[in-house]
Amino acid sequence: MKKLLIVDDEFIVRMGIKSIVNWEEYGYCIVGEAADGAAALTLMESVRPDIVLTDLIMEPVDGFELIRQSRKRFPKTKFVVLSNYNDFENVKQAMKLGASDYIFKMTAQPEEILKILDEASALVPEEHHAADALVQRNRQAIKRCMIQKCIWQKYPDAAEMESEFAALGLDVTFSRPFVLVYFVVRPSGMEERRLLSQEEPDSVLEFAMGNIADEVWKARFAADTFPVEEGIMVSVINLDSALPQEEELSEIREKFRLIREYIRRYLNLTVYGVLSEPGEIYEQVKELHRRCMEAELAYSGEAELLTCVEQRPAIVKVKEYIESHLSEQLSVAKAAQIACMSESYFSSVFKKEVGISFVDYISQVRIRRAKELLRQKHVRIYEICQEVGIENPNYFSSLFKKIEGISPNAYRSLFER
DSSP: OEEEEEEOSOHHHHHHHHHHSOGGGGTEEEEEEESSHHHHHHHHHHHOOSEEEEOSSOSSSOHHHHHHHHHHHOTTOEEEEEEOTTOHHHHHHHHHHTOOEEEETTTOOHHHHHHHHHHHTTTSOOOOOHHHHHHHHTHHHHHHHHHHHHHTTOSSSHHHHHHHHHHTTOOOOTTSOEEEEEEEEOOSSHHHHHHTSTTSTTOHHHHHHHHHHHHHHTTTSOEEEEEEETTEEEEEEEOSSSSOOHHHHHHHHHHHHHHHHHHHHHHOOOEEEEEOOOBOSGGGHHHHHHHHHHHHHTOOSSOSEEEOOOOOHHHHHHHHHHHHTTTSOOOHHHHHHHHTSOHHHHHHHHHHHHSSOHHHHHHHHHHHHHHHHHTSTTSOHHHHHHHHTOOOHHHHHHHHHHHHSSOHHHHHHTTOO
16 A cells, blocks of 8 residues: 555645545555644654645645655655645745645545556555455445444354454444444435445445544544445444433534534535434444434434434334334234324324324335335335335335435436446
8 A cells, every 4th residue: 555644734625635535445545644744744754654745835844844854854755735726836846846746635536636646656666465455445345344234233242343343443342332323415416326326335425424524533532434325324433431421422413513514515415413322232233223214214304413312112112013014004003002002192102202203104114125125136116015015116106206306216227337
């Protein structure tokens, strides 16, 4: 892996560069960042970067001095200038000092950045092992697999799960108290949907969102963010104690507001999230994730970060029944019988605790399951209708489009190569 160091006094610029490219996939590893030349020189002593992406106008030590001192102390390191359109004279001066090239930092596209870095690093020797490189290139796919195994309880025990997390160098652990932050992006256009699909597991947007989230969380917490499915990420955040103080939860909410703002500003996407109740052991992940997912189904747009609340056992029992009998006709009468309530009282309690009506909840669960089946090419539409308990294919298509904004066939086409 070629080692990159990013130097710029603007946090949003550093974050943007880190997030815009899945660096490991292209043979690069970001080994650090600094806000000025003095901090960069100190960091270079320990990380020994192959390439430095640097701004020029910084205080107290600017990029010119950084390049000048590095020519003596780190003669093999290459420099690429992060420039603005009005920086032409400064860029020329930096090139005279030894910079290899420059990038317009606010408008450069990933392909252009990679092309310039590849040219600058052409003479930098490779020193990584093939196996390590393979792991780094597939890091997002590995993280997706890990969180899905946690959600579906596929690890035989917590020890194996912790071992795999540690092997990938993750910060988070389930041996300490934790919460989940389940966050979702719901783009309105077809092209954004396509970019967020699982057509490419390591998609640029998926990588960028995870990078932004981790950058913000890790300033305060031990945390890691995992891609789950199209447009859905889960951050696992370790807490200071099993009974978090309101101050700690307020910090999480504030950090999420920052994540939301950075994603909006840098990726032009809107996200909202669900904060789970605290957990203490790995075996709780599945249930906490389920509650977050159900809270997201009921989301009506009033809050940036919803908070899961404990539901009474009778409602939980009804939800479990729905999940295991989705192909059958489900009625308020049957649900009320399971909950040992009258129909009117059950309907009132269900809507109050879940956030949407019983009928709307069933529709949401059926369409969620239909989406999973649509991503499997061999399953036909009429078979999906049967499995989710909707006999009329026309009604199924109408309901799917009402909830998802596109037809079932259009949704399936997002996953076809």
